[in-house]
Amino acid sequence: MAATCEISNVFSNYFSTMYSSEDSAQTPVTPAATFGADDLVLTLSNPQMPLEGTEKASWLGEQPQFWSKAQVLDWISYQVEKNKYDASSIDFSRCDMDGAALCSCAPEELRLVFGPLGDQLYSQLWDLSESTSSFPDELSWIIELLEKDSMAFQDTVGDASSFGEQGSPFVQEMLDDSRQASPYYPGSYGAGAPSPGSSDVSTTGTGTPQSSHSSDSGGSDVDLDPTDSKLFSSDGFPDYKKGDPKHGKRKRGRPRKLSKESRECLEGKKSKHAPRGTHLWEFIRDILINPELNEGLMKWENRQEGVFKFLRSEAVAQLWGQKKKNNSMTYEKLSRAMRYYYKREILERVDGRRLVYKFGKNSSGWKEDEVASSRD
DNA sequence: AAAGTGTTTCCTGGTT
DNA sequence: CAACCAGGAAACACTT
Numbered sequence: 001m002a003a004t005c006e007i008s009n010v011f012s013n014y015f016s017t018m019y020s021s022e023d024s025a026q027t028p029v030t031p032a033a034t035f036g037a038d039d040l041v042l043t044l045s046n047p048q049m050p051l052e053g054t055e056k057a058s059w060l061g062e063q064p065q066f067w068s069k070a071q072v073l074d075w076i077s078y079q080v081e082k083n084k085y086d087a088s089s090i091d092f093s094r095c096d097m098d099g100a101a102l103c104s105c106a107p108e109e110l111r112l113v114f115g116p117l118g119d120q121l122y123s124q125l126w127d128l129s130e131s132t133s134s135f136p137d138e139l140s141w142i143i144e145l146l147e148k149d150s151m152a153f154q155d156t157v158g159d160a161s162s163f164g165e166q167g168s169p170f171v172q173e174m175l176d177d178s179r180q181a182s183p184y185y186p187g188s189y190g191a192g193a194p195s196p197g198s199s200d201v202s203t204t205g206t207g208t209p210q211s212s213h214s215s216d217s218g219g220s221d222v223d224l225d226p227t228d229s230k231l232f233s234s235d236g237f238p239d240y241k242k243g244d245p246k247h248g249k250r251k252r253g254r255p256r257k258l259s260k261e262s263r264e265c266l267e268g269k270k271s272k273h274a275p276r277g278t279h280l281w282e283f284i285r286d287i288l289i290n291p292e293l294n295e296g297l298m299k300w301e302n303r304q305e306g307v308f309k310f311l312r313s314e315a316v317a318q319l320w321g322q323k324k325k326n327n328s329m330t331y332e333k334l335s336r337a338m339r340y341y342y343k344r345e346i347l348e349r350v351d352g353r354r355l356v357y358k359f360g361k362n363s364s365g366w367k368e369d370e371v372a373s374s375r376d
Numbered sequence: 377a378a379a380g381t382g383t384t385t386c387c388t389g390g391t392t
Numbered sequence: 393c394a395a396c397c398a399g400g401a402a403a404c405a406c407t408t
Contacts, residue, residue, distance in 0.1 A: 324384090335398095
C-alpha cells in the first residue's frame with residue numbers, strides 16, 4: 001500500500017517533471033545548473049535543463065533520420081549543453097539540416113562543423129538511431145526515472161503523501177502556487193496528486209485544484225501569466241467547474257480559453273510540439289503494460305482479452321491531465337474520450353462492469369508478445 | 377486556409 | 393445519493 005503510493009507518486013512525478021520541462025520554454029536561457037549523471041533522465045527530471053527550451057526533447061523517441069531541422073538544432077544544443085561545449089566555436093550556419101542530412105554526414109564533416117564535438121555527435125547519432133527504433137514511447141524513461149527517484153522518494157514521500165492525505169485545500173493551493181511560481185518545482189504534482197487518489201474520489205469534480213484554469217495541449221501553463229492565473233483562481237474567470245453552476249446558463253460545448261493571441265504571444269516562437277503518438281489509449285496502455293508502475297492505478301482483468309479496469313479513476317485522470325498540461329482533467333472527461341474509442345474500435349464496450357474497458361482491434365501494443373518484443 | 381483528427385468540456389438522462 | 397455510463401454538441405489545439 002505504501003509502496004503503491006510511492007510508485008504512483010513517482011509515476012506522476014515523472015509526468016509532471018517530464019512535461020513541465022515544457023514550461024521552461026519561456027525561461028530565458030537558464031544556465032545549466034546541476035544535473036548529475038544520466039543525461040536522458042536529466043532531460044526529464046531536471047526541468048531546468050536549458051536544453052532546447054521548447055520541449056522536453058523534441059527529437060526524443062524519433063529516429064534521427066526523421067528529425068526536422070528544428071529537432072536537429074534541439075539535439076545539437078542539447079549535446080552542446082550536455083558536453084559543456086563552447087558553442088561559440090560551432091558554425092551554426094551549417095547546422096541548417098534535417099535529420100536525414102545530419103545522418104548522412106561523415107564523421108569528418110561533423111568534426112568540421114562542430115569541432116571536437118563532432119565525434120561525440122557522430123557516435124551519439126548512432127546510438128540514437130539504434131535505440132529509438134525500438135522506442136515507441138516513454139516507458140523506459142519512466143523506469144529510469146523510477147530507479148533514480150525511488151531512492152530520493154523514500155525520504156520525501158513520507159512528507160509528500162502526508163500532504164495529500166490531509167487533502168488540505170491550503171496545502172494543495174500551496175503546492176499549486178509554488179508550481180506556478182516556479183514551473184520547475186520538481187514533483188509538483190507528484191506530491192499532491194496521487195494522494196488525492198485517496199481524496200480524489202471523494203472530492204471529484206470540485207477536486208480539481210484549478211489554480212490556473214489550465215489550458216490543454218500546448219505550452220499552456222505558460223499561457224497564463226501570473227496575474228491571469230490569480231484572477232482565475234480567486235474569482236474565477238470563466239470558472240466553469242467552480243461552484244456556481246446555477247449562475248447563468250453556460251453555453252454548451254467546450255468553453256473558450258485564452259485567446260490565441262495571448263497564447264502565441266507568450267509562446268514566443270514556434271514551439272510546435274507534435275503530439276507524437278501519445279494518445280489517450282496509448283497512455284492508458286502504457287500504464288497497464290508496466291506493472292511496476294500501474295499498481296493501484298489500473299489493472300488487467302483479462303490480459304489475453306485486453307480487458308482492464310481503472311482502480312483509481314481520478315488519479316489516472318489527473319495523470320492524463322498532467323500529461324496534457326491540463327489540471328482540470330477528471331475521470332468524467334477522460335471517460336468521454338474513452339467512449340469515443342468505441343466507434344473507432346480502439347476500445348470495445350464492456351457493459352455492465354463499471355470502470356472496465358477492453359482494447360479493440362484497432363489498438364495495439366498491449367498484448368504480451370507485443371510488449372515482450374518491444375522491450376528488447 | 378480549410379479540413380480533419382483527437383480530444384476536452386458540458387450536458388441530459390439513464391444505470392448501478 | 394454518488395459514481396458511472398452513453399452520447400450529442402460544440403469548442404479547441406494541432407496536423408495535413
